[in-house]
Structure formats: structure tokens, C-alpha cells
Amino acid sequence: MSGPPLAGGWRIWLRLARAATEACAEAADALAAGAEDVAVPEALFEARGLSKSYVVGEVVVTALANVDLDLFRGELVVLLGPSGSGKSTLLNILGGLDVPTHGSVRFLHHDLTNAGEEALTRFRREHVGFVFQFYNLIPSLTARENVALVTEIATRSMPPGEALGLVGLADRLDHFPAQLSGGEQQRVAIARAVAKRPDVLLCDEPTGALDCETGKRVLEVLARANEELGTTTAVITHNAAIAAMADRVVRMRSGTITGVQVNERRVSPSELEW
Ligand SMILES: Nc1ncnc2c1ncn2[C@@H]1O[C@H](COP(=O)(O)OP(=O)(O)O)[C@@H](O)[C@H]1O
Ligand SMILES: [Mg+2]
8 A cells, every 4th residue: 555654644644533523524624635545543552441450458549440542653642640640550551561450452463461471571572662760770881781781682673872872872882870961871771772673662751850951852862763763652741841742642640541632743842841
């Protein structure tokens, strides 16, 4: 089938969906007329009816309650919600770090919910890059060596120097973490996560420990990796200002999704203010 590249295709599709949900039939028709061959976006993840409860002593904590979510290939999604709303629980389940109490997750039509530990380990190693609030770098290894730890065991990886170049650290290859600022360490962590060319990059409060300017630099790197590598990216934050950099914003509260918004255009992280 000829047509627009998939990443562009789903953006058009999302605009169509948005026009339709806003009951703007005319707008949808106009968009459809302009987009001759609209590719239906490929859902990388399909989560259905996800619930997660924890029993702590005599108390049952509901971290997620009946959540449905698709992540489409190539998009950048911001998961926005206050502390305790279930964002990390959802991301950890998508990334195969945790399993739901109820519900299912499919990754490219593979059922993750009933996959064994071995299959989940392979899934994480081959398909998922994680970025956390704290960088989790090994202090006794240089930036290049920290990235190489991952690229040596992954099959489709790029050279560590290339990944560090992508995050703007080509001149810091032989620095140890202690010789790098917090923002630079987080960029090494992003290089480590994208170097294996994962299908999806899952970022849990990646700017949570950084000041505004440094945080924006880190978000720029995430946006760039999404654009240049086409990596589907989910960014968790409690900071509403960050939502503007996304293709879609998924809002969470009390373990549920309260709304999904499609941004007409993505704002460059350098233009964000908080
Ligand atoms: N391992 C756990 N044991 C018990 N309760 C947990 C655990 N993990 C998360 N929770 C609870 O689940 C809720 C959602 O947590 P979380 O997903 O971490 O939220 P967020 O990332 O939005 O801050 C919170 O009320 C939290 O206290
Ligand atoms: Mg969290």
C-alpha cells in the first residue's frame, strides 16, 4: 500500500478522530479529502481493563482501576496526573516490569499479561527503553561504558558514541557520572535507553530531579529521539506545562484515565515555561 509514512499517517488519523469526536463532520470530511491515503495507526500497545490493587496490611490500595489505553507507533504521549494517580503503575505494567491484577496488555498482538518471566525479560531487553527520575548510572563506568553495557547485549543497537551524540554529549564520552551535571547524567541515561533502538521509550518523571532549564534540555533530547528514531515515547509528569510537547495527553486521576487530548501541534520543549 502506498501512502504517507506511518508516523505521519497516524497524526492525520488522530486529527480525523478528533474532528469526529468534536462532531465536526465537515472538518473531518475536509481533512479526509486532503489526506488521500490515510494509514490507520498501528497500536503498539493495547491495554484493556487494567486494574492493579495492592494489599497492605488490612488496606486494599487501588493503584489502577479499569484503564483502557492504546499507544500508537511513533507518537509522543504525556501521561499527566498528580502524585499517586497511578501513572508509574501503568507505565510499569506496559513495560513488563509489573503485572496487572486484572485486564490485559498486548504488545504488537503479543499477550504480555500471560507471558512468563523469561518472555517478559526478553520483551524488556529487546523492545523497551526506560528512563527514570534518577539516572541509575554505574559510577565507576564512563558515559560511553554505561551505554555500552546495554548495546553489548541488544541486537539492533547503535554504537555508544552515536547514541551519546544524539543526546548532545559527543564531547563527554569518557566522563564519569560524578564529572557530569544532573541534566547530563540524565542525557546519558536517555542515550543508554535509545541506543538499543527500542520500539518504545518509557520515561517516568525524567525531569523530576532537574531545574526548569535543565529539564527542558532533557525534554528536547526526548523529542529529538522521538522524531529522529521514530521511537514511540511515553513521558510521565505531574507538570501540566510539559503536556504541550506531546502529540497526545493522557490525564490520570485516582487510578483512572479522566481524559485524552490531541494537541494540534507539538510545542518545542524550549518554548515551555514552568
Ligand atoms: N508496591 C506498592 N504497594 C502498595 N501501594 C502501592 C505500591 N505502588 C503504588 N502503590 C499505590 O498506588 C497508588 C498509585 O501509585 P503510583 O502508580 O506510583 O502513582 P504515581 O506514579 O501517579 O504517583 C498510590 O496510592 C500508591 O501509594
Ligand atoms: Mg510515579
